[in-house]
Each structure stands twice: as C-alpha cells, then as structure tokens.
Amino acid sequence: MSTVTLRFVLDPDLTPELRAEIVALWVDVTNAGGAVGFVAPVTAADVRSIADPTLAAVTDGPDRLLLGYVGGQLAAMAIFTDNRFHLKTHYRVLTRVMIHPDCQGEGYGLDLMREAERIGRRLGLVALQVTVRDGLGLDRFYRHLGYREVGRLPGALRVGAGDDRDELFMWLDLSTDRPR
Numbered sequence: 485m486s487t488v489t490l491r492f493v494l495d496p497d498l499t500p501e502l503r504a505e506i507v508a509l510w511v512d513v514t515n516a517g518g519a520v521g522f523v524a525p526v527t528a529a530d531v532r533s534i535a536d537p538t539l540a541a542v543t544d545g546p547d548r549l550l551l552g553y554v555g556g557q558l559a560a561m562a563i564f565t566d567n568r569f570h571l572k573t574h575y576r577v578l579t580r581v582m583i584h585p586d587c588q589g590e591g592y593g594l595d596l597m598r599e600a601e602r603i604g605r606r607l608g609l610v611a612l613q614v615t616v617r618d619g620l621g622l623d624r625f626y627r628h629l630g631y632r633e634v635g636r637l638p639g640a641l642r643v644g645a646g647d648d649r650d651e652l653f654m655w656l657d658l659s660t661d662r663p664r
Contacts, residue, residue, distance in 0.1 A: 490552035490560055490595045494603060498543050505558045506539065506551075507531050509584055516585035519617035523643045538563065538580065548576075550603065552583075552596050559587040560596045564603070575611035576604065597629050601656065610659045617641055618650035631656045 496502060510531045514522045521534055541547040542563065552560030560583045564576040578600055583593050604612050614631065616622045618641075623633060631654040639648035 488554060488590075490554060490592055490599070492599050493551045493553070495542070495548055496551055498539055498549070502558075503535070503539055504528075506561065507535050509558055509561060509582060510535060510580070512585055513582040517620075518582055518585075519620055519622065520580055520582050541565075548603075550596070550600060552592065552599070554587060554592070557584075559584045560592055562596055562600050564600070564607075575609050575613060576607075577613045577615065579615070581614065593625065594629070597626075601629075601658065604656075604658050610657070612656045612658065614654045614656075616652040616654055617643070618652055623652055623654065626654045626656075629656065 507528050510520060510522075511526055511528055513520050514526045514531070515524045517524060522530065538547075539549075542549045546566035546568070548564040550562045550564065551558060562581045563579045565579045566576060567573070578597075581596065581600075583596065600612065612631075613634075614626055616626065618636075627633075633652055634655045635653035637651040637653075640651040641649040643649055
C-alpha cells in the first residue's frame, strides 16, 4: 500500500490536452480489463465516441468531474452524473469510476471513493449510486465502502457472445454519518 495519496481536482478546465489524457486513461483501464463501458480491446477513437458527449455534459453541466493525480500524472477519475429528473435531484450516480492499471493495488480506489463521498456530502446529497458489472468482484469493493446492493438486472450487459452479465445497482446512504 502506497503512502502517497491522490491529489484531487473537482471540475477541472477540460482543455483538449486534458480530454486526451482522460481518453488515454479510459483506454488503458478498459484494455486492462476494467468495466468502464467497453470491452477490450479499444482504441482512443472507440472511447472518444462516448467520452466526447460524457465530457460535454461536464463542461455544459449538469455533471461534475473528479480527477485524481499521483504527482502530475492522471491516475483516477469519477463522474457525478445528474439523473436529469426533478424527482431525483437528491442523489447522483457515480459513473466512469476508474484507476489507472499501473496505480491499482495502492489504495487509490479507496481514496477516490472516499473523496467522492466527501464531495457528495458537501453537495448536500443524500446518497450516491454506482452501477457495477457482475463477475469481476467489484461489488465486494463497494460493500467494503458501505454501499449495499439495491437492485440487479439479470443478463443486462452483453460483454461477448454467450457472456451476459448482471448489472448491479449499489447505493451509499449519505444521510447519516458513518464511522471511518
């Protein structure tokens, strides 16, 4: 476990250079087996097809982008995605949660999610939701952080021929303080 913690930036200026760094992170995470909207192998062009509208929703609102750096290197990200429905303004869905493969196993995922929780509380949210691709053990990670499974869509994600995975919905209640 590293003693170096991530340096976080919320809502950075999405310059063309930063957009390219985000796409490169997304490609590296996907190609290392990460469940962030694609199945490996992917190219930057593949990822840009989703990254461009995703980042536009950050630039133009209402979504918020959280980045984590190790030194000057982009190592982590998560997006606070607005539900775009007036009855759901009290919580956000964390999407595109990722840690660079070279930085995994150092506790940065834990740091990222704890920072997301702090920001959620600061924004006055009552909950955070994440959606998880089953079969990778990610649900254990989120349970460790206090998330609980609140729903499941059987076979909703087709990651390959004959390989359908459940989509899990996990929820973190922010309305009460929890011990750290």
